[in-house]
Amino acid sequence: MEFKLANKNVFVSAASTGIGKAVAKLFLTENCNVTICSSKIDKLEKTSSELNVLNNGKIHFVKCDINNLDEIENAVKSAEEKFGTIDILVNNCGGPAPGFFDDLDEAKWKQGFDQVLMSAVRFTRLVLPKMKAQKWGRIINITSISVKQPIDNLLLSNAFRSGVTAFSKTLSNQVGQFNITVNNVAPGLTLTGRLHELAEIRAKQAKVSKDEMLKKMAADIPLKRLAQPEEIASTVVYLASEIGGYINGQTIVVDGGFNKSTY
Numbered sequence: 001m002e003f004k005l006a007n008k009n010v011f012v013s014a015a016s017t018g019i020g021k022a023v024a025k026l027f028l029t030e031n032c033n034v035t036i037c038s039s040k041i042d043k044l045e046k047t048s049s050e051l052n053v054l055n056n057g058k059i060h061f062v063k064c065d066i067n068n069l070d071e072i073e074n075a076v077k078s079a080e081e082k083f084g085t086i087d088i089l090v091n092n093c094g095g096p097a098p099g100f101f102d103d104l105d106e107a108k109w110k111q112g113f114d115q116v117l118m119s120a121v122r123f124t125r126l127v128l129p130k131m132k133a134q135k136w137g138r139i140i141n142i143t144s145i146s147v148k149q150p151i152d153n154l155l156l157s158n159a160f161r162s163g164v165t166a167f168s169k170t171l172s173n174q175v176g177q178f179n180i181t182v183n184n185v186a187p188g189l190t191l192t193g194r195l196h197e198l199a200e201i202r203a204k205q206a207k208v209s210k211d212e213m214l215k216k217m218a219a220d221i222p223l224k225r226l227a228q229p230e231e232i233a234s235t236v237v238y239l240a241s242e243i244g245g246y247i248n249g250q251t252i253v254v255d256g257g258f259n260k261s262t263y
Protein backbone atom coordinates (compact mmCIF):
# COMPACT_ATOMS: atom_id res chain seq x y z
CA MET A 1 0.00 0.00 0.00
CA GLU A 2 1.32 3.40 -0.93
CA PHE A 3 0.31 6.66 0.71
CA LYS A 4 0.99 8.63 -2.52
CA LEU A 5 1.84 11.79 -0.64
CA ALA A 6 5.13 12.73 -2.32
CA ASN A 7 5.50 16.47 -2.94
CA LYS A 8 2.25 17.38 -1.21
CA ASN A 9 2.48 20.64 0.73
CA VAL A 10 1.69 20.15 4.39
CA PHE A 11 1.17 22.73 7.13
CA VAL A 12 1.31 21.56 10.76
CA SER A 13 0.55 24.11 13.48
CA ALA A 14 2.02 23.94 17.00
CA ALA A 15 4.67 21.52 15.82
CA SER A 16 7.97 22.35 17.54
CA THR A 17 7.54 19.41 19.94
CA GLY A 18 5.29 16.49 20.80
CA ILE A 19 2.54 15.21 18.53
CA GLY A 20 2.85 18.07 16.01
CA LYS A 21 6.57 17.41 15.58
CA ALA A 22 5.96 13.66 15.12
CA VAL A 23 3.34 14.45 12.46
CA ALA A 24 5.74 16.78 10.63
CA LYS A 25 8.48 14.14 10.77
CA LEU A 26 6.32 11.41 9.30
CA PHE A 27 5.14 13.62 6.43
CA LEU A 28 8.79 14.44 5.68
CA THR A 29 9.60 10.75 5.45
CA GLU A 30 6.76 10.53 2.89
CA ASN A 31 8.66 13.15 0.87
CA CYS A 32 6.20 15.98 1.50
CA ASN A 33 7.07 19.67 1.78
CA VAL A 34 6.32 20.54 5.39
CA THR A 35 5.84 23.89 7.10
CA ILE A 36 5.71 23.93 10.89
CA CYS A 37 4.85 26.79 13.22
CA SER A 38 4.89 27.42 16.95
CA SER A 39 5.23 30.41 19.27
CA LYS A 40 8.93 29.99 20.18
CA ILE A 41 11.56 30.60 17.52
CA ASP A 42 14.38 28.81 19.40
CA LYS A 43 12.35 25.60 19.63
CA LEU A 44 11.40 25.86 15.95
CA GLU A 45 15.03 26.32 14.89
CA LYS A 46 16.11 23.27 16.90
CA THR A 47 13.31 21.05 15.56
CA SER A 48 13.74 22.26 12.03
CA SER A 49 17.47 21.53 11.94
CA GLU A 50 16.82 18.10 13.47
CA LEU A 51 14.13 17.25 10.89
CA ASN A 52 16.01 18.79 7.97
CA VAL A 53 18.47 15.91 8.19
CA LEU A 54 15.64 13.58 7.17
CA ASN A 55 14.72 15.39 4.00
CA ASN A 56 16.95 18.28 3.09
CA GLY A 57 15.18 21.50 2.12
CA LYS A 58 11.66 20.13 2.52
CA ILE A 59 11.03 21.67 5.92
CA HIS A 60 10.17 25.30 6.50
CA PHE A 61 9.30 26.99 9.79
CA VAL A 62 7.60 30.20 10.78
CA LYS A 63 7.01 31.70 14.20
CA CYS A 64 3.30 31.99 14.87
CA ASP A 65 1.29 32.39 18.05
CA ILE A 66 -1.89 30.60 17.03
CA ASN A 67 -3.95 32.80 19.36
CA ASN A 68 -3.25 35.71 17.03
CA LEU A 69 -5.03 36.11 13.67
CA ASP A 70 -2.31 38.34 12.12
CA GLU A 71 0.35 35.76 12.94
CA ILE A 72 -1.79 32.95 11.49
CA GLU A 73 -2.24 34.94 8.27
CA ASN A 74 1.50 35.56 8.11
CA ALA A 75 2.29 31.86 8.69
CA VAL A 76 0.00 30.67 5.90
CA LYS A 77 1.44 33.31 3.54
CA SER A 78 4.98 32.24 4.38
CA ALA A 79 4.18 28.55 3.73
CA GLU A 80 2.52 29.38 0.40
CA GLU A 81 5.45 31.55 -0.68
CA LYS A 82 7.88 28.75 0.15
CA PHE A 83 6.06 25.74 -1.31
CA GLY A 84 2.79 26.86 -2.99
CA THR A 85 -0.80 25.91 -2.18
CA ILE A 86 -1.24 24.02 1.08
CA ASP A 87 -2.70 20.59 0.25
CA ILE A 88 -2.84 19.18 3.77
CA LEU A 89 -3.60 21.23 6.87
CA VAL A 90 -3.03 19.71 10.31
CA ASN A 91 -4.60 21.88 12.99
CA ASN A 92 -2.76 21.20 16.22
CA CYS A 93 -2.51 23.48 19.23
CA GLY A 94 -0.87 23.58 22.63
CA GLY A 95 -3.10 22.12 25.31
CA PRO A 96 -5.35 24.76 26.90
CA ALA A 97 -4.92 25.64 30.57
CA PRO A 98 -5.96 22.79 32.85
CA GLY A 99 -8.46 23.46 35.63
CA PHE A 100 -11.83 22.77 37.18
CA PHE A 101 -14.68 25.28 36.75
CA ASP A 102 -13.65 27.40 39.76
CA ASP A 103 -10.07 27.69 38.44
CA LEU A 104 -11.06 29.28 35.13
CA ASP A 105 -11.67 33.01 34.83
CA GLU A 106 -12.91 34.99 31.82
CA ALA A 107 -9.41 35.46 30.40
CA LYS A 108 -8.67 31.72 30.47
CA TRP A 109 -11.97 30.90 28.75
CA LYS A 110 -11.22 33.49 26.03
CA GLN A 111 -7.72 32.13 25.54
CA GLY A 112 -8.98 28.54 25.32
CA PHE A 113 -11.52 29.63 22.70
CA ASP A 114 -8.85 31.32 20.54
CA GLN A 115 -6.26 28.60 21.02
CA VAL A 116 -8.37 25.51 20.43
CA LEU A 117 -11.44 26.42 18.38
CA MET A 118 -10.62 29.66 16.58
CA SER A 119 -7.11 28.62 15.56
CA ALA A 120 -8.60 25.67 13.66
CA VAL A 121 -11.32 27.88 12.15
CA ARG A 122 -8.83 30.57 11.11
CA PHE A 123 -6.23 28.28 9.51
CA THR A 124 -9.03 26.44 7.71
CA ARG A 125 -10.60 29.65 6.41
CA LEU A 126 -7.25 30.71 4.93
CA VAL A 127 -6.40 27.46 3.15
CA LEU A 128 -9.84 26.32 1.99
CA PRO A 129 -10.35 28.56 -1.10
CA LYS A 130 -7.21 27.18 -2.80
CA MET A 131 -8.03 23.60 -1.82
CA LYS A 132 -11.47 24.06 -3.40
CA ALA A 133 -9.96 25.55 -6.55
CA GLN A 134 -7.60 22.59 -7.01
CA LYS A 135 -10.32 20.09 -6.00
CA TRP A 136 -8.14 18.26 -3.49
CA GLY A 137 -7.45 18.83 0.17
CA ARG A 138 -7.15 17.31 3.60
CA ILE A 139 -7.93 19.01 6.90
CA ILE A 140 -7.08 17.06 10.03
CA ASN A 141 -7.59 18.42 13.52
CA ILE A 142 -5.75 17.00 16.51
CA THR A 143 -8.34 16.94 19.29
CA SER A 144 -8.39 14.66 22.32
CA ILE A 145 -9.97 11.66 23.93
CA SER A 146 -11.80 14.31 25.98
CA VAL A 147 -14.35 14.65 23.13
CA LYS A 148 -15.55 11.11 23.88
CA GLN A 149 -15.03 11.04 27.62
CA PRO A 150 -14.53 14.42 29.32
CA ILE A 151 -11.49 14.66 31.60
CA ASP A 152 -12.30 16.19 35.00
CA ASN A 153 -9.67 18.90 35.30
CA LEU A 154 -9.49 19.75 31.57
CA LEU A 155 -12.70 21.72 31.24
CA LEU A 156 -11.43 24.04 28.46
CA SER A 157 -10.23 21.09 26.42
CA ASN A 158 -13.53 19.26 26.91
CA ALA A 159 -15.58 22.29 25.88
CA PHE A 160 -13.64 23.66 22.91
CA ARG A 161 -12.56 20.38 21.35
CA SER A 162 -16.20 19.41 21.16
CA GLY A 163 -16.60 22.67 19.24
CA VAL A 164 -13.81 21.63 16.85
CA THR A 165 -15.54 18.27 16.38
CA ALA A 166 -18.87 19.88 15.50
CA PHE A 167 -17.16 22.44 13.27
CA SER A 168 -15.27 19.82 11.29
CA LYS A 169 -18.25 17.49 10.92
CA THR A 170 -20.33 20.36 9.53
CA LEU A 171 -17.52 21.49 7.24
CA SER A 172 -17.00 17.95 5.94
CA ASN A 173 -20.60 17.96 4.67
CA GLN A 174 -19.96 21.13 2.74
CA VAL A 175 -16.53 20.56 1.19
CA GLY A 176 -16.65 16.85 0.31
CA GLN A 177 -17.91 17.84 -3.16
CA PHE A 178 -14.50 19.48 -3.75
CA ASN A 179 -12.65 16.25 -2.90
CA ILE A 180 -11.63 17.69 0.46
CA THR A 181 -11.91 15.53 3.56
CA VAL A 182 -12.12 16.87 7.11
CA ASN A 183 -11.38 14.60 10.05
CA ASN A 184 -10.15 14.63 13.63
CA VAL A 185 -7.58 12.48 15.35
CA ALA A 186 -8.26 12.19 19.08
CA PRO A 187 -5.19 11.07 21.01
CA GLY A 188 -5.32 9.36 24.35
CA LEU A 189 -2.49 9.68 26.85
CA THR A 190 0.63 10.28 24.77
CA LEU A 191 4.17 10.66 26.08
CA THR A 192 4.99 14.30 25.35
CA GLY A 193 5.92 17.41 27.33
CA ARG A 194 2.21 18.11 27.80
CA LEU A 195 1.62 14.73 29.45
CA HIS A 196 4.61 15.21 31.74
CA GLU A 197 3.10 18.56 32.84
CA LEU A 198 -0.32 17.02 33.49
CA ALA A 199 1.23 14.08 35.34
CA GLU A 200 3.17 16.51 37.52
CA ILE A 201 -0.04 18.35 38.47
CA ARG A 202 -1.94 15.15 39.22
CA ALA A 203 1.04 13.71 41.13
CA LYS A 204 1.07 16.73 43.44
CA GLN A 205 -2.67 16.43 44.06
CA ALA A 206 -2.33 12.69 44.78
CA LYS A 207 0.91 13.19 46.77
CA VAL A 208 2.88 10.67 44.69
CA SER A 209 5.88 11.06 42.36
CA LYS A 210 5.43 11.97 38.70
CA ASP A 211 6.77 8.56 37.63
CA GLU A 212 4.26 6.81 39.86
CA MET A 213 1.49 8.91 38.33
CA LEU A 214 2.65 8.05 34.78
CA LYS A 215 2.61 4.36 35.73
CA LYS A 216 -0.88 4.72 37.19
CA MET A 217 -2.06 6.42 33.99
CA ALA A 218 -0.67 3.57 31.89
CA ALA A 219 -2.27 0.97 34.16
CA ASP A 220 -5.74 2.41 33.39
CA ILE A 221 -5.29 1.73 29.64
CA PRO A 222 -6.22 -1.70 28.23
CA LEU A 223 -2.88 -1.84 26.34
CA LYS A 224 -1.11 -1.01 29.66
CA ARG A 225 1.13 1.61 28.13
CA LEU A 226 1.09 5.26 27.08
CA ALA A 227 1.16 6.17 23.39
CA GLN A 228 4.23 7.37 21.57
CA PRO A 229 3.64 10.55 19.50
CA GLU A 230 4.52 8.57 16.34
CA GLU A 231 1.47 6.36 16.96
CA ILE A 232 -0.77 9.42 16.66
CA ALA A 233 1.15 10.73 13.65
CA SER A 234 0.67 7.52 11.64
CA THR A 235 -3.13 7.93 11.81
CA VAL A 236 -2.85 11.54 10.65
CA VAL A 237 -0.73 10.52 7.66
CA TYR A 238 -3.14 7.71 6.79
CA LEU A 239 -6.08 10.14 6.78
CA ALA A 240 -4.12 12.48 4.53
CA SER A 241 -3.22 9.77 2.05
CA GLU A 242 -5.05 8.63 -1.08
CA ILE A 243 -5.80 5.26 0.52
CA GLY A 244 -7.45 7.02 3.47
CA GLY A 245 -9.40 9.27 1.13
CA TYR A 246 -12.86 7.83 1.75
CA ILE A 247 -12.79 8.63 5.48
CA ASN A 248 -14.59 11.93 5.98
CA GLY A 249 -16.24 13.76 8.86
CA GLN A 250 -14.89 11.33 11.46
CA THR A 251 -13.07 11.40 14.75
CA ILE A 252 -10.52 8.60 14.94
CA VAL A 253 -9.62 7.81 18.53
CA VAL A 254 -6.06 6.59 19.12
CA ASP A 255 -6.00 5.79 22.82
CA GLY A 256 -5.02 2.16 23.39
CA GLY A 257 -8.65 1.41 24.26
CA PHE A 258 -8.83 3.93 27.15
CA ASN A 259 -12.23 5.35 26.18
CA LYS A 260 -14.92 3.15 27.73
CA SER A 261 -17.74 4.04 25.33
CA THR A 262 -18.76 1.78 22.42
CA TYR A 263 -18.66 4.62 19.89
Ligand SMILES: NC(=O)c1ccc[n+]([C@@H]2O[C@H](COP(=O)([O-])OP(=O)(O)OC[C@H]3O[C@@H](n4cnc5c(N)ncnc54)[C@H](OP(=O)(O)O)[C@@H]3O)[C@@H](O)[C@H]2O)c1
Binds near residue numbers: 014016020041067
Ligand atom coordinates in the same frame (compact mmCIF):
# COMPACT_ATOMS: atom_id res chain seq x y z
N1 LIG B 1 -0.08 14.33 25.08
C1 LIG B 1 -1.28 13.86 25.38
O1 LIG B 1 -1.44 12.93 26.19
C2 LIG B 1 -2.50 14.43 24.69
C3 LIG B 1 -3.70 13.74 24.81
C4 LIG B 1 -4.83 14.26 24.18
C5 LIG B 1 -4.74 15.46 23.49
N2 LIG B 1 -3.56 16.10 23.42
C6 LIG B 1 -3.54 17.37 22.72
O2 LIG B 1 -2.74 17.30 21.57
C7 LIG B 1 -2.14 18.58 21.34
C8 LIG B 1 -0.63 18.42 21.23
O3 LIG B 1 -0.20 17.93 22.48
P1 LIG B 1 1.30 17.52 22.81
O4 LIG B 1 1.17 16.49 23.87
O5 LIG B 1 2.05 17.24 21.58
O6 LIG B 1 1.81 18.87 23.48
P2 LIG B 1 3.28 19.47 23.63
O7 LIG B 1 4.31 18.43 23.53
O8 LIG B 1 3.20 20.30 24.86
O9 LIG B 1 3.42 20.42 22.36
C9 LIG B 1 2.62 21.53 22.20
C10 LIG B 1 3.07 22.33 20.99
O10 LIG B 1 2.22 23.47 20.90
C11 LIG B 1 3.04 24.61 20.65
N3 LIG B 1 2.35 25.78 21.16
C12 LIG B 1 1.97 26.06 22.42
N4 LIG B 1 1.34 27.24 22.48
C13 LIG B 1 1.35 27.74 21.21
C14 LIG B 1 0.86 28.94 20.62
N5 LIG B 1 0.23 29.87 21.35
N6 LIG B 1 1.05 29.14 19.31
C15 LIG B 1 1.67 28.20 18.55
N7 LIG B 1 2.14 27.04 19.04
C16 LIG B 1 1.98 26.81 20.37
C17 LIG B 1 4.32 24.30 21.40
O11 LIG B 1 5.42 25.03 20.86
P3 LIG B 1 5.98 26.43 21.42
O12 LIG B 1 6.19 26.27 22.88
O13 LIG B 1 7.23 26.59 20.63
O14 LIG B 1 4.95 27.46 21.08
C18 LIG B 1 4.50 22.83 21.08
O15 LIG B 1 5.13 22.66 19.83
C19 LIG B 1 -2.54 19.47 22.50
O16 LIG B 1 -3.62 20.25 22.12
C20 LIG B 1 -2.93 18.48 23.56
O17 LIG B 1 -3.85 18.99 24.48
C21 LIG B 1 -2.43 15.62 23.98
